[in-house]
Amino acid sequence: MEPILLYDTTLRDGTQGENISFSADEKVKIAERLDDMGIHYIEGGWPGSNPKDIQFFDMAGRAKFKQARLAAFGATRKPGIAPEDDANLKALLETRQIGPIRITMIKPALDSLERIMGRLQETEPDIYASIGTAGALCVRLIRGSSSSISNHSWGTAVDLKLEGRLDGFGDGSTQFGLLIIAELFNEEGWFWGATYSREDSMHFEVGVETLRSWASAGLND
């Protein structure tokens, strides 16, 4: 049976009622109670919308939860403002130049990618120089699926190309350089799309266990 996961929005939607106003400290206490109740995901607020929510995420990031993971509410593009100028979006993500590629992901994924690219530059400078990206952050479903959400939607996956060429999707073969890169990604706890039932060799994504370890270290907040 598929496990049922609980996502609680008390600290975001629940604070929009009349006469309700929690301090950051009170929100942390409520989050701890929700964790005690067995909630899996606690939506803590909207970082960037007000200083109190930024303070909450800062405090809650250091709290120890049993199983709950913190989630942040955010918004996609708004009329009249470009996404790159939107402070709310910026609070959630970062765009960074890492060697030859410029990429937008969650911050700990960028740190991890920096380590991977650093090792690649040392060991395989030719492959390093030929790397390009076909994109990372993109809110969409998995290719060929009508229900499964792609990890590209939350900034934990990246598509890479070599010498400007994309690896053919689902053709059962893989560019040789990607094989070498994949080892470095594996060492950092990422999965490689070439091992999926529908081979997707250009795709690398942060493994669930890796995300959990980042979360418990407070890196995802």
Ligand SMILES: [Zn+2]
């Ligand atoms: Zn991909």
